[in-house]
Amino acid sequence: MPHVTVQPGTKQRPIYQVGGKSFVFFRNPRPDAFDPDTGERYDDVIVIWVADQGEKLAMVQDDSSPFFTTPHFDGHPSVLLRASRIGEITYDELAEVIQDAWLSRASARRREKWLAENLPD
Template sequence: MSDRPATVDDVHRIAAGMPHVTRIEGPKAGNAIYQVGGKSFVFFRTPRPDAVDPDTGEKYPDVIVIWVESEADKLALTQDPSSPFFTTPHFDGHPSVLVRASRLTEVAVSEVRELIQDAWLSRASKRRAQQWLSRDG
């Protein structure tokens, strides 16, 4: 099976397909938030002033937040300026990366799957994580 570029539908499908996941709607805009055990691991962010187009100043309307396990993982994904993954000062010290939905095609489905699985593992209880790893991981 060949790897293909990722889509927003892939993000939803993979996040929703992890065990014990609840999808809630954000209180302001109904944006999707995926949680395990009440802890968010992927969410679709509403436009905010810290993530804007450098040319127009317009707030990005399509930012997805994905948890990562460590600051080193975050840095590995965001240090290359050409990477679709980024962060903002608002997320300094927060174990997550941002990606615009419009740039997901720059990432393979397999990489998005791995990121979301790692995000889930970073937020799931130890017991749930061990069960999933022993069965599927």
């Protein structure tokens, strides 16, 4: 995706931004995302922006989906994905999710330019 910068987050976990706005970042282990059997905090959570709450709900309501959320992210336009479950989606599905995340955070000018250059007529 164009105009992406990568910032070092805490513990050098990358934060991907467009125009200074994050659209994907790798989260540090937090108490709200944990293994329900062991209580161990997940150390591989990726936060991915979505366009709106409708898109978020569509992604997290399917129990077979690797995407999830926690109460900490209630009202926030993002979904969570464990890196250990990334293989449950195809490359094309992952690419679409990342492109949509970028589109949700890019400026209108950048978004329109990218869409004009990348969507078939």
